[in-house]
Amino acid sequence: MSLHFRHRFAPFESPSWSRIAKPESKLNRTTRDFFREEVDVSELPKNKNRKTDLKIQYQKVLEFSLTVSLVLLIAAFQVARYVSLAPPETRVSEVTIQVTDIPPTEQRIHTPQRPPLPSVPIPTLEESVPEDVTIEPTELNLDLTTVPPPPPPNEEDDDIFGAKYFVPYDEPPAPIGGMAAIHKHLVYPELARRAGIEAMVVVAVLVGVDGTVLKTRILKSSGTQVGFEEAAISAIRQVKWKPAKQRDQAKKVWVSIPVKFQLRDRGPVSLR
Known part of the structure; x- marks a missing residue:
């Protein structure tokens, strides 16, 4: 089937x-x-047994459960009034701390002793006393002619940057146009160019109140004899200068100008 x-x-x-x-x-x-x-x-x-039939006992069980729940809830609220929920008090025992002043410890600083210096033997008198030498008498022929007094010192030979020639100023003297003006008139010595020699010359220049070069002097030479000094002085003298000023008043002042000769494309003159 x-x-x-x-x-x-x-x-x-x-x-x-x-x-x-x-x-x-x-x-x-x-x-x-x-x-x-x-x-x-x-x-x-x-038919079902009335004792085991849940539908018949449902109403009684529900009423009994609600009654018990309400009684327990009311009892819990009543008991909570007499029960303290505060944490138990903890007793803190007092601790006594004694502070004792301890005197500072004295530290002794030991300075190292210098090592003894090596002894140097000292010569005795017997070794240092020379022997007696007999000197023969000599005759001196002195020419007591009158010697002329020395010439007076030349002011130009004095130190040009000393206290005698020091003049305070607010604005130093400078070439009009800067170092480019000196470079314009500078001629590289032909002998030095052929030999490939480079050098630097420091020239002292006395600039007057009207901006003219009164004196020049070589402070540092090139150490060669190819004409660096002459070329530097010639270029400096051809340039018009701006005089030094002190409170808007022109002053005659010495100034040093370094002139550097270099065989490069940027030019033979540079100012340090």
């Missing part, structure tokens, strides 16, 4: 199935007849 999944089994002896208008299937009738022969339907209990 095969069963279809859409077939339903009707309960045994159920009066409700008789009200269904749909006719009972052959499978249901066969199944009911089979179980009817095996089980006696008359022996099955028709």
Whole structure:
């Protein structure tokens, strides 16, 4: 016998199935007849026990549960009035600390002793006393002619940057046009150019109140004899100068000008 999944089994002896208008299937009738022969339907209990029926005891159980819950809740609020929830007090024992003044420890500073110096033998008198030497008498022929007094010192030979020639000023003298003006008139010595010699010359220049060069002097020479000094002095004398000023008044002042000769594209003159 095969069963279809859409077939339903009707309960045994159920009066409700008789009200269904749909006719009972052959499978249901066969199944009911089979179980009817095996089980006696008359022996099955028709009514439930009232003691075990939960639907009958539902109302009583619900009322009893609500009553117990309310009683416990009210009792909890009443008990909370007499129960203190504050934390227990902890007693702190007093601790006495004694402070004792300890005197500072004296530290002795030991200075290292100098090592003894090596002894130097001192010559005795016997070793240092020279022997007696006999000196023969000599005659001196002195020419007591009158010697002319030395010439008076030349002011130009004095130190040009000493206290005698020091003149305070607010603005130092400078060439008009800067060092480029000196470079314009500077001629590199031909002999030095051929030999590839470079040098630097420091020239002292006395600039007058009108801006003219009164005196020149070589403070530092090149150490060669190829004409660096002459070329530097010639270029400096051809330049017009701006005199030094002190409170808007022109002053005659010495100034040193370094002139550097270099065989480069940037030019033979540079100012340090």
